[in-house]
Amino acid sequence: MAQQIRDVVEQYVKLVGSGPTEDIVELYAPDAVIEDPIGTEPKRGHAAIREFYDVLAQLDRETELHADTLRVAGNHAAFLFTLVTRFGDQRLTLSPIDVMEFDDDGKITRMRAYWGQDDMSSETV
Amino acid sequence: MAQQIRDVVEQYVKLVGSGPTEDIVELYAPDAVIEDPIGTEPKRGHAAIREFYDVLAQLDRETELHADTLRVAGNHAAFLFTLVTRFGDQRLTLSPIDVMEFDDDGKITRMRAYWGQDDMSSETV
Numbered sequence: 001m002a003q004q005i006r007d008v009v010e011q012y013v014k015l016v017g018s019g020p021t022e023d024i025v026e027l028y029a030p031d032a033v034i035e036d037p038i039g040t041e042p043k044r045g046h047a048a049i050r051e052f053y054d055v056l057a058q059l060d061r062e063t064e065l066h067a068d069t070l071r072v073a074g075n076h077a078a079f080l081f082t083l084v085t086r087f088g089d090q091r092l093t094l095s096p097i098d099v100m101e102f103d104d105d106g107k108i109t110r111m112r113a114y115w116g117q118d119d120m121s122s123e124t125v
Numbered sequence: 126m127a128q129q130i131r132d133v134v135e136q137y138v139k140l141v142g143s144g145p146t147e148d149i150v151e152l153y154a155p156d157a158v159i160e161d162p163i164g165t166e167p168k169r170g171h172a173a174i175r176e177f178y179d180v181l182a183q184l185d186r187e188t189e190l191h192a193d194t195l196r197v198a199g200n201h202a203a204f205l206f207t208l209v210t211r212f213g214d215q216r217l218t219l220s221p222i223d224v225m226e227f228d229d230d231g232k233i234t235r236m237r238a239y240w241g242q243d244d245m246s247s248e249t250v
Contacts, residue, residue: 002241039199069194069205071222071239074164078203078222078239080194097196097203099224099239114196114203114224116127 002072004106009070012100012108013081017063021053029107036113037096061085075102092122127197129231134195137225137233138206142188146178154232161238162221185211200227217247 008027015024025046028034034049035042043052062084069080082095096115103109133152140149150171153159159174160167168177187209194205203224210217221240228234 002243037198038201069222071241071244073162073239073241076163076239078224080205097194097222097224099203099222114198114201116196116198118127119196 001075001102001106005072005075005077005100005102006070008102008106008108009077009079009100010065010067013063013065013079016053016056016081016083017061019053019057021050021057024053025050027108028111029103029105029109032107032109032111034111034113036111037115038112056085059085059087069097075104076100077102086125089124090122091125092120094120126200126227126231130197130200130202130225130227131195133227133231133233134202134204134225135190135192138188138190138204141178141181141206141208142186144178144182146175146182149178150175152233153236154228154230154234157232157234157236159236159238161236162240163237181210194222200229201225202227211250214249215247216250217245219245 012027028049030046033042033044034052043049064082066080071078078097078099080097082093085092094115096113098111098113100108101110137152153174155171158167158169159177168174189207191205196203203222205222207218207220219240221238221244223236223238225233226235
């Protein structure tokens with residue numbers, strides 16, 4: 001199970017950086033719930049999850065999993081990753097800690113992302 | 126709020142490394158719940174929390190907060206830290222990601238720790 005979870009996390013971060021959205025959605029169970037950032041209104045189910053990641057899909061972006069931070073406990077995982085997006089000459093870097101819960105098939109049932117304004121930086125390149 | 130949460134997290138990690146237990150317990154709300162590691166039976170309330178940290182109190186130990194991993198989102202925080210304990214010539218290193226929820230007074234209401242066997246290492250010193 002731990003190895004399966006590690007694989008899904010790696011795949012998730014890679015797909016957030018490259019898409020397609022549908023492949024991200026497929027990593028989630030049909031009734032999965034995401035809360036990003038944590039404390040905001042949770043989004044439930046594939047349609048809402050697709051809508052969430054579709055915003056990203058329109059951006060020039062890349063991601064990196066900080067693999068040394070990946071923690072797996074039973075059917076739970078936590079990890080830190082970096083998402084860099086570019087709009088024209090602006091580069092926005094966001095570096096959240098995500099926690100996930102998985103079902104027995106290795107599908108993500110819950111994702112909650114920990115980040116605030118302090119974890120976002122923007123620069124002109 | 127974010128700064129208060131950062132302060133409590135720093136204090137928490139420091140106290141886990143040095144005690145006393147009672148000062149750790151005081152960081153928690155009276156009906157707080159801890160789950161360490163996540164997926165195990167949650168412990169609720171000061172008495173159960175005291176019992177949990179009292180085990181640590183008997184060990185030669187030190188901690189370090191990986192401050193660059195600390196994420197604060199509203200009344201939530203996530204961070205990675207390292208706990209090193211020594212028994213005789215054995216040194217055990219455990220490096221979890223903890224997530225915490227806080228009430229309006231800055232007391233911890235929930236702590237869940239993400240770590241598995243892979244995040245623990247032991248060596249003879």
